[in-house]
Amino acid sequence: MSASKSRWADDDAETEAIIAQRKREKEEKRRAKAEKQRQLEQASKASAPAQSVNELQTANGDSGPPKKRRRLSNDPDGLSSTEEVARGEEQKKVSSLLRFPVREWGPCRHVDNFERLNHIEEGSYGWVSRAKDITTGEIVALKKLKIENSPDGFPVTGLREIQTLLEARHQNVVYLREVVMGNKMDDVFLVMDFFEHDLKTLLDEMREPFLPSETKTLLLQVVGGLEFLHAKWIMHRDLKTSNLLMNNRGEIKLADFGMARYYGDPPPKLTQLVVTLWYRAPELLLGADKYGTEIDMWSIGCIFGELLTKEPLLQGKNEVDQVSKVFALTGPPNSQTWPGFRSLPNAKSLRLPPSSAPSSSGNPPLLPRSRFPYLTNAGMHLLSGLLALNPAARPSAQECLAHPYFREDPRPKPKEMFPTFPSKAGMEKRRRHHTPAAPQRGQEAPELDFAGVFGGAPGGDSGEAGAGFTLRLG
Amino acid sequence: MAHPNPGLTHLSNALATPGQLSASSSSIDGVPSDLEASIRCAGAQLTQAAGVLLHLSQDIIAQAIVIFTRFWLGADGGSLRIYSVKDVSAAALYLTAKLSFQPTSPRSVLNVYTLLLSREASPLWFVNLRGAPKQPPSADSYTITEGGYQSARLVLLRIESVILRTLSFDTHVALPHTIALTYLQTLGVTDAAVSRRTIEYLNSALFSPQLLYITHQPNALAVAAIYLASREQGCKLVDGEWWEVFDVDREELGFLVVGMKSTEGFMRAEMEKWKSPGKTIPLAVEEVDAEIERSRMMQEGE
Numbered sequence: 001m002s003a004s005k006s007r008w009a010d011d012d013a014e015t016e017a018i019i020a021q022r023k024r025e026k027e028e029k030r031r032a033k034a035e036k037q038r039q040l041e042q043a044s045k046a047s048a049p050a051q052s053v054n055e056l057q058t059a060n061g062d063s064g065p066p067k068k069r070r071r072l073s074n075d076p077d078g079l080s081s082t083e084e085v086a087r088g089e090e091q092k093k094v095s096s097l098l099r100f101p102v103r104e105w106g107p108c109r110h111v112d113n114f115e116r117l118n119h120i121e122e123g124s125y126g127w128v129s130r131a132k133d134i135t136t137g138e139i140v141a142l143k144k145l146k147i148e149n150s151p152d153g154f155p156v157t158g159l160r161e162i163q164t165l166l167e168a169r170h171q172n173v174v175y176l177r178e179v180v181m182g183n184k185m186d187d188v189f190l191v192m193d194f195f196e197h198d199l200k201t202l203l204d205e206m207r208e209p210f211l212p213s214e215t216k217t218l219l220l221q222v223v224g225g226l227e228f229l230h231a232k233w234i235m236h237r238d239l240k241t242s243n244l245l246m247n248n249r250g251e252i253k254l255a256d257f258g259m260a261r262y263y264g265d266p267p268p269k270l271t272q273l274v275v276t277l278w279y280r281a282p283e284l285l286l287g288a289d290k291y292g293t294e295i296d297m298w299s300i301g302c303i304f305g306e307l308l309t310k311e312p313l314l315q316g317k318n319e320v321d322q323v324s325k326v327f328a329l330t331g332p333p334n335s336q337t338w339p340g341f342r343s344l345p346n347a348k349s350l351r352l353p354p355s356s357a358p359s360s361s362g363n364p365p366l367l368p369r370s371r372f373p374y375l376t377n378a379g380m381h382l383l384s385g386l387l388a389l390n391p392a393a394r395p396s397a398q399e400c401l402a403h404p405y406f407r408e409d410p411r412p413k414p415k416e417m418f419p420t421f422p423s424k425a426g427m428e429k430r431r432r433h434h435t436p437a438a439p440q441r442g443q444e445a446p447e448l449d450f451a452g453v454f455g456g457a458p459g460g461d462s463g464e465a466g467a468g469f470t471l472r473l474g
Numbered sequence: 475m476a477h478p479n480p481g482l483t484h485l486s487n488a489l490a491t492p493g494q495l496s497a498s499s500s501s502i503d504g505v506p507s508d509l510e511a512s513i514r515c516a517g518a519q520l521t522q523a524a525g526v527l528l529h530l531s532q533d534i535i536a537q538a539i540v541i542f543t544r545f546w547l548g549a550d551g552g553s554l555r556i557y558s559v560k561d562v563s564a565a566a567l568y569l570t571a572k573l574s575f576q577p578t579s580p581r582s583v584l585n586v587y588t589l590l591l592s593r594e595a596s597p598l599w600f601v602n603l604r605g606a607p608k609q610p611p612s613a614d615s616y617t618i619t620e621g622g623y624q625s626a627r628l629v630l631l632r633i634e635s636v637i638l639r640t641l642s643f644d645t646h647v648a649l650p651h652t653i654a655l656t657y658l659q660t661l662g663v664t665d666a667a668v669s670r671r672t673i674e675y676l677n678s679a680l681f682s683p684q685l686l687y688i689t690h691q692p693n694a695l696a697v698a699a700i701y702l703a704s705r706e707q708g709c710k711l712v713d714g715e716w717w718e719v720f721d722v723d724r725e726e727l728g729f730l731v732v733g734m735k736s737t738e739g740f741m742r743a744e745m746e747k748w749k750s751p752g753k754t755i756p757l758a759v760e761e762v763d764a765e766i767e768r769s770r771m772m773q774e775g776e
Contacts, residue, residue: 098721100486100691104494107550108642152580153631154638156572162643163573167484179643185635188643232484268575 108181111189114142120425121198130194130425140177141194147186161257162190164234172225174245174255195253196423199303200242200435205421209310212374213413216406218252219304225254226300227397230293236260237274238438239299241306250418259438267292273439275299277322278312282333282389285323287345287445294391300400301386308372308383312435319446323350324453329367330389337365338390350450364388378405487540487648490688494548503555505766510554511683512744513762514546516600516755517559518681520590521567523598527586528578530571532677537647538563538570539680540687545637547688552640557633558758560591565633573645580627584618591757592616600748600755650676654696657720661711663704671703672696675734683740684733690726697722698730 114131120141121128131142145158165176177191199218203209210218222244229236237259245255259274270291272284281298283291305313314329316322327333332352333341341347366384375383382405385395395403406412500510518539525535542563545552552562564587571578590596595616597606618626638645654672663669676699679686686695697717704711717727748755756762 097718097723098482100482100693100721103483103486103488103644104491105488105544105641105644106548108639152572153568153634156577159569159573159638159643159645163645166644166646169483181639185632264575 108179111142111180111182111187113180114140114189114191116142131191133191139194141192143190143192145188145190147188157258158188160261164229164257164260164262165190167232168225168229168234168257170225170228171251172221172253173228174253192255193253194425195245195247195255196425197246197248197421198242198255198425199244199246199252200240201424202246202421203241203306203310205424206310210307211410211413212376212379213410214418215304215307216410216412217250217415217418218246218307219300220401220406220412221252222254222303223300223397223400226296227401229254229260230296230397233262233264234260235263235293236296236299238276238279239296239303240276240279240435241303241312242435244303248418248420248423250413250415263292272445273443276438277316277319277436278302278314280322281391282323282326283341283344283391285319285326285448286341286347286350287448289345291391293396294394297386297394297397297400298391300397301383301394304383304386305372308375319448320450320453323450326389327453329371330387331365333389337388337393341389346448346450349448350453364390364393376405376408378403378408381405484646485648485653485693486691487646487688488544488644489691490544490547490685494551495685495689497549498547499549499551499553500546500555502549503553505554505762506769509756509762509765509769510546512748512755513554513559513757514543515681515683515740515744516757517542517563519600520560520587520598520757521563522677522680523590524563524567524583524586527590528567528571528582530567530574530576530578533649533651534570534574534576535567536649536651536677536680537574538567540647541570541637541641541645542566543685544688545640547685550640552636554762555759557636560587560757561629561633562637563587565630565637568630569634569637569645570647580630581623584623584626584630588618588622589616593754599745601757603749603754648692650692650695650699653692654699657693657696657700660719661700661716663700663709663711665707665709668700668703668707668709671707672699675699675702678737679734681741682733682737684736686730686733690730693720694722694726694730696720698727698734701727702731702734 113134115134117130117132117139119127119129127144127146129142129144131140132138133140145155145161147155147158162176162179165174169175174195175193177193180189180191181187182189209215222239226236226239236254236257238256239254243254243256244252246252261270263270267290270289272287272289272291275281275284275295279299279302281291281295284295302313314322314325316325331337334352335342364384364387366380367387369380372380372383382395382400382403385393386400388394498510501507505513521539521542522535525532525538545562545566546554564583568578568580568583571583590598591601592611592615593602594611595607596602599605651673654676655669658669658672676695679695679699697720700711701717703709715724717724754761756765
């Protein structure tokens with residue numbers, strides 16, 4: 001205990017009796033506090049370097065400790081008015097200091113600490129399998145990073161994935177437990193919490209889409225996780241239903257941070273080759289090299305639409321087809337709905353139909369009602385906002401969470417009330433989906449010719465026929 | 475006492491455990507602790523100098539030095555008899571830059587390190603005691619050959635992986651510099667000289683033999699630097715124990731103030747110690763081995 005006694009207490013005690021007494025009281029308190037602190041290791045940490053300081057000072061011999069001790073306190077000022085000291089101490093009695101989370105570092109464990117159970121999926125940046133932690137028996141997901149003769153050393157995408165996942169501790173972001181290594185230098189595995197489903201496979205297996213109340217619960221969680229990421233200056237850049245993991249307790253988490261990265265203000269130079277084609281925002285398709293979190297909000301819009309209809313909303317075959325599908329849904333851009341889109345690199349080749357009648361009023365314009373017959377007006381407003389061509393018109397994740405859609409009936413369903421589903425990932429090998437793969441890093445950004453986007457045929461929009469009547473209860 | 479606030483992760487760092495501070499891999503391998511401190515400090519300076527020549531911003535350089543320092547700590551850390559300080563310095567800088575907004579190429583990094591490690595052309599006192607020459611020496615003495623580049627590149631990338639494994643891929647480093655500026659604003663300090671001095675203290679502390687950046691959280695480093703800078707510049711701060719507002723107690727502040735003030739003395743003592751001609755701080759494994767052998771023979775001779 002004597003180690004925790006303040007080194008400055010003695011000096012002060014000699015100066016004045018009243019102060020001395022107060023100091024002693026304070027000392028008592030501090031000692032009690034330090035003892036508690038010890039349990040948190042922090043105090044013990046400070047003591048080790050403290051020894052090295054003393055050693056160093058005796059070694060150097062020059063700067064004597066007493067001189068420095070005096071520098072430490074505000075005593076010269078404080079002594080002149082005893083009252084001030086007293087007041088300061090009264091404040092001290094109530095002050096409680098914030099403690100920072102204490103983390104440590106150590107070397108990676110070996111992958112042999114896990115027993116691999118079955119293969120789950122091959123993603124764009126690695127192979128995923130289900131595994132068991134041999135010491136604890138816990139089931140985890142093991143993701144092997146792809147590191148193939150990278151000329152620049154450890155791939156920056158893998159590093160960013162680890163870095164952002166470690167930072168993004170949130171209930172709606174998949175939990176990275178640790179990074180383990182194999183025998184070879186480039187065998188690196190991420191150990192994450194195992195989830196029974198991904199949303200894509202689940203939607204494929206379901207006969208009916210989620211109920212409106214379930215859709216809201218899912219969307220709220222996804223946007224909640226995304227809001228956290230954006231607040232931490234992280235862009236996900238590959239949001240899609242197959243990257244959303246679900247368990248049987250109604251919880252959903254953002255996963256696969258292979259494209260995620262920090263952004264800044266002003267934004268750094270970014271590659272436009274991000275986000276899987278079907279979920280890629282129009283400004284990326286038109287070749288913008290400056291973009292922001294709005295691209296994630298577009299993907300959220302696509303996911304929202306997919307939750308409603310069970311089918312991916314915009315299934316383009318290639319970039320050009322994707323652009324035409326987007327414009328078929330939203331209507332072609334004009335300088336009113338999307339100021340400045342003409343200056344984007346790939347917009348030069350874009351020939352818009354001459355008489356694009358100004359679609360439904362409002363900015364952003366509402367999407368055609370017939371595509372989403374069961375959606376309420378508030379829901380329609382939110383979806384149209386997320387899928388606004390103009391990135392500036394899209395709501396932020398925070399605005400999204402406050403949208404009236406989530407407050408009107410039917411209310412979001414409590415997570416505990418969610419139905420459960422048989423897990424594909426849990427027991428058997430998954431069939432490969434036909435979602436196109438995320439773009440590869442290092443690819444050349446294609447020179448796109450959008451001349452044919454509105455080539456003759458009036459858009460691919462054949463779904464104008466009204467839907468039949470169905471009654472579903474939320 | 476307040477519980478740790480998980481929302482503060484991005485403002486805090488992983489800290490060394492007492493075990494990591496008491497036994498390093500190098501000390502287990504028989505490197506005397508004063509030699510280890512000298513080499514580590516020289517490596518940090520080498521990293522700083524290379525970062526400046528590579529036009530990297532100071533936040534990247536500072537993060538690289540912290541990662542470099544973490545690498546050598548603890549029995550599981552790197553040993554100076556297995557890994558060369560110059561290689562770890564280069565790889566830490568390359569790795570940190572790669573994750574930043576200013577990535578750099580292996581070629582640039584290796585060019586810069588070749589210059590800085592050149593006995594003829596280096597401006598670093600612990601490599602070339604005479605300092606940067608007025609007349610440039612022959613280009614061969616500070617440029618890398620193509621073959622040399624190819625093999626050095628492989629070493630660079632291998633050491634990068636070694637660093638990542640040793641630190642379990644945790645590359646997060648929170649720095650006190652921006653925190654200090656926020657605190658200065660909060661304290662109402664408008665004197666630019668105080669801000670400059672604060673930043674100077676923070677940058678010098680990167681070389682501290684007490685490893686301040688890996689034993690203390692950035693907010694505490696910021697408070698200690700402000701305390702010293704304002705004292706030195708005669709700038710009066712608010713009355714009362716203002717450091718508690720920034721969650722630093724007096725004890726910790728006192729320790730850090732002593733640590734930051736003593737860095738200069740340590741550096742001067744280092745220069746004194748390694749000044750004799752022909753003696754340089756060993757920055758590669760062979761040199762470390764030779765230095766240990768030399769001092770053993772000196773001791774036996776006595």
